Amino acid sequence: MADGLLAYIDNPHDLRKLSESQLPQLAQELRNFIIDIVSKNEGHLGASLGVVELTIALHYVFNTPDDLLVWDVGHQAYGHKILTGRLHAFQTNRKLGGISGFPKRSESEYDTFGTGHSSTAISAALGMALASNLKGDAEKHHIAVVGDASIASGMAFEGLNHAGVTDANLLVILNDNAIGIDPSVGALKDYLTSVKEGKNPKENNMIKSLNFDYSGPIDGHDIFALIAELERLKKIKGPKFLHIITTKGKGMQLAEENQVKYHAPGKFDKATGEILPKDESHLPPKFQDVFGLTILDLARKNEKIIGITPAMPSGSSLTYMMDVFPDRAFDVGIAEQHAVTLAAGMATQGMVVFCNIYSTFMQRAYDQLIHDVALQNLPVIFCLDRAGLVGEDGATHHGVFDIAYLRCIPNMIIYAPLDEVALQNILYTAQLGLDHPIAIRYPRGRGSIANWQQLHAGHYENIEIGKAHCLKSGSDTALLSTGSIGTNVRKALSITENPERFAWYDFGFIKPLDETLLHEIFSKYNRIITVEEGVIKGGFGSAVAEFAAANQYHNALEILGVPDAFIEHGSIAELQGICGIDVEGILTAMESSAGA
Structure with a gap:
C-alpha cells in the first residue's frame, strides 16, 4: 500500500495542496509504488518510470480534468492513473475486471481519450482544442504527451501540420528518451539527437518552421524546471511545443541500463530489479x-x-x-x-x-x-x-x-x-x-x-495452397477449426465422453477455402461446429456459412469465436472462457442437446 504523501492524494486537487518543495518526495514515492505493484503484477514499467516528474508537474500546473491531457499510446500513464483516483485500484491493473493498462474514457474523467496505438494524441488534442474554440472556451488548455518514436509516425505529422495553421490552445510535449519499445530509428531520431546535443541551430528548428512556439530541450526529471516552463507556456496562446529529455526506466538502475527488457519485464525483485528467472527450457517455443x-x-x-x-x-x-x-x-x-x-x-x-x-x-x-x-x-x-x-x-x-x-x-x-x-x-x-x-x-x-x-x-514441407485436412473421423458432428485454437479442440476431444461422435478438420487456409472437402463434410455430417480465435462476424465461420448458403446445405451450423463486442483485459485463458472458445466452452458446444 502507498504511504507518505502519496497516501493522501486521491486526485490532482489534493496534489495541488502540496508545496513545490514536497514534490521530489512525492515523485520518489510514486516511482516506488509503481515498482512495487508492477514487480508483482507485471505490466509496462520503464515508460511510466520515465515520466514520473512530468506526470506530477502536468497535474500540478494544469487544472485537470477541465484542462484536457492526452497520453499518446498510454504505456506511460501508470503514474497518471495513480494520481487521478486509482491509487487503491492500481493493484488490479490489467487484471480481469480491474483497471485498464491504458487510458480509457469509460474509466475516468481524467482519461480524456482512449489510447493504446501510437501517434494519435496530437490529432485528438487538436480536435479538443478546436472544439473548445467553437464553444467559446478558448482559455481551456489541451496537452498531448508524445514520445520520440511515436512522433515520427505519419499521423503525428499530419496533426502537427494542421495545428500549425490554427489558433488552437494546444501544447505538444515531446518526451524524448530515444526509445519506444525498441530503440528509435530514422532521420528524425538523428535530428532530435542533434538538437539535444546542441548541434542544430535554433533558427533551423523544424518544429518552429511548422508555426509552433518551440521551447527546450529541458531536463524532464527536473521537476522545478518543468513546473516553471509549464507555468510560462500556460500564458502563451496558440500551438506550443515543449521538448523534454527523459530516461526510460528512471530511478531503477537495471531498467535504465536494459530499457528494451524492462519495457514490460514480467515479475522482478523490487529491491534489486532482477527479473525473476523462469525455467522455460522444457516449454514449446514462442x-x-x-x-x-x-x-x-x-x-x-x-x-x-x-x-x-x-x-x-x-x-x-x-x-x-x-x-x-x-x-x-x-x-x-x-x-x-x-x-x-x-x-x-x-x-x-x-x-x-x-x-x-x-x-x-x-x-x-x-x-x-x-x-x-x-x-x-x-x-x-x-x-x-x-x-x-x-x-x-x-x-x-x-x-x-x-x-x-x-x-x-x-x-x-x-x-x-x-x-x-x-x-x-x-x-x-x-x-x-x-x-x-x-x-x-x-x-x-x-x-x-x-x-x-x-x-x-532445416526440413520443410511445401504446403498445398487451399488444402484443409481431416485430423480425426467421427459419426455425426464435425469440428472445423482454424489456427492454434485447434489446440483447445484437441483437448476437448480428449475428454469428451463420446469421442467417436466427433470428427475434426484443420482449416489452415481460411481463403481460399477447401470447398472440395467442405462438400464432403456437409454431405457426411448433420452438425458442424466452427472454432476460431477471431470475430464471428465476417470470420472463418461466416465463410463456412456463406459456402453452405451458396450450395443450399441446411446442416445445423454453430459458429464459435469472439462475439460482436470489444473484449476487455484479462488472461488469455480467462478471455477465451468469456468467448466460449476455451476447452470447456468447446466441450459444452460439442455435448449440447443440439447434437444429442
Whole structure:
C-alpha cells in the first residue's frame, strides 16, 4: 500500500495542496509504488518510470480534468492513473475486471481519450482544442504527451501540420528518451539527437518552421524546471511545443541500463530489479521465435528474402535476421502504412518480402493492403503476430479482426497455422513464390510442441495452397477449426465422453477455402461446429456459412469465436472462457442437446 504523501492524494486537487518543495518526495514515492505493484503484477514499467516528474508537474500546473491531457499510446500513464483516483485500484491493473493498462474514457474523467496505438494524441488534442474554440472556451488548455518514436509516425505529422495553421490552445510535449519499445530509428531520431546535443541551430528548428512556439530541450526529471516552463507556456496562446529529455526506466538502475527488457519485464525483485528467472527450457517455443528463426534460416539460402517490421524487431523476433543480415532486415519505425507500401515496392522488383506487423497494428494500414498490394496482386508475405486474444493489454491490442478485414480483399490468401511446424512450413512455401499476397496469422505466446527440432534440422514441407485436412473421423458432428485454437479442440476431444461422435478438420487456409472437402463434410455430417480465435462476424465461420448458403446445405451450423463486442483485459485463458472458445466452452458446444 502507498504511504507518505502519496497516501493522501486521491486526485490532482489534493496534489495541488502540496508545496513545490514536497514534490521530489512525492515523485520518489510514486516511482516506488509503481515498482512495487508492477514487480508483482507485471505490466509496462520503464515508460511510466520515465515520466514520473512530468506526470506530477502536468497535474500540478494544469487544472485537470477541465484542462484536457492526452497520453499518446498510454504505456506511460501508470503514474497518471495513480494520481487521478486509482491509487487503491492500481493493484488490479490489467487484471480481469480491474483497471485498464491504458487510458480509457469509460474509466475516468481524467482519461480524456482512449489510447493504446501510437501517434494519435496530437490529432485528438487538436480536435479538443478546436472544439473548445467553437464553444467559446478558448482559455481551456489541451496537452498531448508524445514520445520520440511515436512522433515520427505519419499521423503525428499530419496533426502537427494542421495545428500549425490554427489558433488552437494546444501544447505538444515531446518526451524524448530515444526509445519506444525498441530503440528509435530514422532521420528524425538523428535530428532530435542533434538538437539535444546542441548541434542544430535554433533558427533551423523544424518544429518552429511548422508555426509552433518551440521551447527546450529541458531536463524532464527536473521537476522545478518543468513546473516553471509549464507555468510560462500556460500564458502563451496558440500551438506550443515543449521538448523534454527523459530516461526510460528512471530511478531503477537495471531498467535504465536494459530499457528494451524492462519495457514490460514480467515479475522482478523490487529491491534489486532482477527479473525473476523462469525455467522455460522444457516449454514449446514462442510463435514469434519460430518466425524469427525460420526467416533467418530461409534467408541464408534465399538472398532475395527481405524482412520488414514497424518498430517491433524484438517483439516480432526479426532481430535474429537483423543481427545476421542487417542490410536485408528493416525496422522502419512506427509506420505501418509505410511498411506495407515499402514491401510492395520491393516486391515489384522481385524481392521476397516478409512484412511482420502485429494483427492489431495492421488495421492502421488497411488502404495500403488493398490499394498498394492486393489490387496490384503483389506477392508480399504478411506475418501477423499477436493474432487472436492477447490477454492483459486488452481491447486496444487484441488481434481479432484480421480474418474479417482480410477475407473481403480480392487476391488475398489467408493462412492460420495449427502449430509451429505448420508455421515454418507456410513460411517456407511462401518464399518459394506465390501468385498472390498472403497473410499468415499466428498468436502471442507459445506453441504446443515441446520437442521442436524440425526448424533446426532445416526440413520443410511445401504446403498445398487451399488444402484443409481431416485430423480425426467421427459419426455425426464435425469440428472445423482454424489456427492454434485447434489446440483447445484437441483437448476437448480428449475428454469428451463420446469421442467417436466427433470428427475434426484443420482449416489452415481460411481463403481460399477447401470447398472440395467442405462438400464432403456437409454431405457426411448433420452438425458442424466452427472454432476460431477471431470475430464471428465476417470470420472463418461466416465463410463456412456463406459456402453452405451458396450450395443450399441446411446442416445445423454453430459458429464459435469472439462475439460482436470489444473484449476487455484479462488472461488469455480467462478471455477465451468469456468467448466460449476455451476447452470447456468447446466441450459444452460439442455435448449440447443440439447434437444429442
